[in-house]
Amino acid sequence: MKRALILSLSTFVAGVALPTAAVSGDDKPLYTVQDGVNVDENTYNGFKTWRAAACDRCHGPNQEGMVGPSLIESLKVLTREEFDKVLTDGRMAKGMPAWNTNQKVMDNLDDLYAYLKGRSDGAITKAKVRKIK
């Protein structure tokens, strides 16, 4: 299991905030965010996937929870394996659809996870993000 190691680089150097990066087991950061809303391409793709699948219908526009639980809270405890499993198989009886027939969601689980983890960590401060230029 890959536990995300959070490096909170909130150090200010000459008035410039360094980007925050969460690093997974390998050296590629899970996500990179600047100013809370500017994210790397993969994380941005996760946001686009979130939008395309309209997860917000049940989990709320800011992931705060509606009929589905708050993913801000869920991703603090859910393992990466559990995340993949609930997305793939759903929990039909409890109202979470299975996404295994949705190619976009299945192809972008890593990016979706990165985006939601960034939100849950508080590193991404708004649900709507932009791509770092």
Ligand code: HEC
């Ligand atoms: C039709 C409503 C609905 C939609 C759409 C939906 N979910 Fe869910 N989701 C739920 C419900 C309800 C649960 C809680 C299931 C339970 O009680 O175990 C849930 C559970 C989850 C969990 C597990 C939370 C936990 O704490 O165990 C994750 C992660 C999740 N959803 C992510 C997503 C993502 C990402 C999408 C979009 C691809 C999505 N959901 C779309 C209703 C929905």
